[in-house]
Amino acid sequence: MDFQNTREFAQQLDAQDELSHYRNEFIFPKVNGKQVIYFTGNSLGLQPKRTKAYVDEVMNDWANLAVEGHFYADKPWWDYQERFCQPLSEIVGAKPSEVSVMNTLTVNLHLLMVSFYKPTPKKYKIICEEKAFPSDQYMFQSQVHFHGLNPEDTIVEIKRREGEHNIRLEDVLAKIDEVGDELALVLIGGVNYYTGQVFDIKTITEAGHKYGAYVGWDLAHAAGNIELKLNEWKVDFAAWCSYKYMNSGPGNASGYFVHESHHNDLDLPRFAGWWGHNKERRFLMEPNFDPARNAEGWQISNLPILSLAPYLASVHMFAEVGMQKLIKKRNLITAYLEYILHEIDKEVDSTFEIITPANQEERACQLSVFLHGEGRSLFDYLMKNGVITDWREPNVIRLAPVPLYTSFEDMYEFGQVLKTGIQSLH
Structure with a gap:
């Protein structure tokens, strides 16, 4: 044009x-x-007008039903998060069973690393991009320290070439080949927060899998912004915040993805909680954890419904638009x-x-x-x-x-x- x-x-x-x-x-x-002319939806999206009705609904149910709102609200609280599965699956290219919502972004990445970062003496290195968002950098360092390892030996950054602002795909693939069988995890931001560069998620995921590594993605700047096919690309796990392109409000709940290939792997370590337990048996208060055989098996606590209400308003809008x-x-x-x-x-x-x-x-x-x-x-x-x-x-x-x-x-x-x-x- x-x-x-x-x-x-x-x-x-x-x-x-x-x-x-x-x-x-x-x-x-x-x-x-x-x-105003608003250019900062990549930090905090504007408030949708419909959001207030979703929040008011929860407030009214709380006022009129109190604890009974868990089961008798128009959108019962005990399974409120399930309403996200279909619209979120369409946004990130997943099956509804592979996505859910909980916590906030960095918390979710930490929890997912419990399952997908399992260093051994020979397979322990993490590949990330240079100048990842600081929260991710701190997360890597603390995870590595938690496992008793040295970040300088463990964290491998893919760097930009001198005089260039963006990372070349061939340099990512070359670094994966260089680390080779020592590679335990690739975890990169799908869209770099500073430059806006979109990474080739499909190709990088395939490259990491070639060496038996897990591959995850921080999709803070990608979800609701770029085309994603997480299931088809066989991404192991991902998480994203909801307050940027999905306009759910400041610091709001995070979405996450766990590929269906991991749902029945009970040997994967995870930090367990009541809300991740088999839904059909959750209220039997059983002593031993029996994780749900879907992404909800990574849940820990019951969900903050007042926080989820604005997010639900937004994903419904995304479902309308496509x-x-x-x-x-x-x-x-x-x-x-x-x-x-x-x-x-x-x-x-x-x-x-x-x-x-x-x-x-x-x-x-x-x-x-x-x-x-x-x-x-x-x-x-x-x-x-x-x-x-x-x-x-x-x-x-x-x-x-x-x-x-x-x-x-x-x-x-x-x-x-x-x-x-x-x-x-x-």
């Missing part, structure tokens, strides 16, 4: 957008009395944003370097922009003028045009604010 940097062209794209009406499903903050429509708009609106950035770059005495891969197969709805010649003052200007974006050191802003609620006119308007900001600061 031949883009144009005009408001009329952007409005035309919005008129043709089959998802445009979903914008009205969300509540936007305001700056200076005007609705990932294919989201991905179609994501590709077009991200391409338009990229075009706007290049156009503004031509008009001002500045240099923007988009460090997110240009190849659509290696990116989703985030563009990370290195602002050569600009400083924090430009970010501050954007924020004060109603463009909510994200700053990362040393000089990068992350822009995430989420297809459910950002418009093409937002992209055009952002370009105008950006141009004015640069001109006013020089």
Whole structure:
């Protein structure tokens, strides 16, 4: 498509957008009395208007039924999490039996590593990407220390080549071959939080399995953003937060995946709890743990229903829309944003370097922009003028045009604010 940097062209794209009406499903903050341009759905998604009804339902059931809400609420609390299985399975490309919700993201990754990181004297190394999100780095270090190992010998980082911003697939595969039979686990972020690079999950998973390693994925920036086929790709396990692209609210519950091939393996170690016990026998209060033969066998505690209610509102919205429509708009609106950035770059005495891969197969709805010649003052200007974006050191802003609620006119308007900001600061 031949883009144009005009408001009329952007409005035309919005008129043709089959998802445009979903914008009205969300509540936007305001700056200076005007609705913001919101680019930080990769940190915290906007609140869907329908969320309040889902939370109010739980509050009303609690008020009117008290403990009986566990069994007699319209959505009984004791099996509330089961309502996530079908819509989540469609979002991440799994079978309903392979997914559920519990805890929060890093907690779930720790718990899944109990099952899938089982180091031996000869097979103990973990491969991850350089500059993984700090929480993942801390998790790796603490897990390795827990097993009495040295992180410097155990954790193998795949590094970027000098002068490059992204990790090459061939370097990932080469590192897996290099570690070889010493490899116990590959655990990488499906989408790198800093650059927005999308990794080839299928190919990397196959490569790790070739050496008998488990392969898991942190899908914090991937779930609800990219096409996933976790079952087909034979990913061993994965977890994701729900508050970014799935708009469930700050710090909310995490989704997780365990491949069906592991459901009946009772030799896999796990930290057990009441809610992971055989559902049909849970209330018999038996002394010995009998895990459910699906992903729920990794549950520990009963679920925080008030936290799950906003998440359920969101996954129902995803079920209405479907990932294919989201991905179609994501590709077009991200391409338009990229075009706007290049156009503004031509008009001002500045240099923007988009460090997110240009190849659509290696990116989703985030563009990370290195602002050569600009400083924090430009970010501050954007924020004060109603463009909510994200700053990362040393000089990068992350822009995430989420297809459910950002418009093409937002992209055009952002370009105008950006141009004015640069001109006013020089």
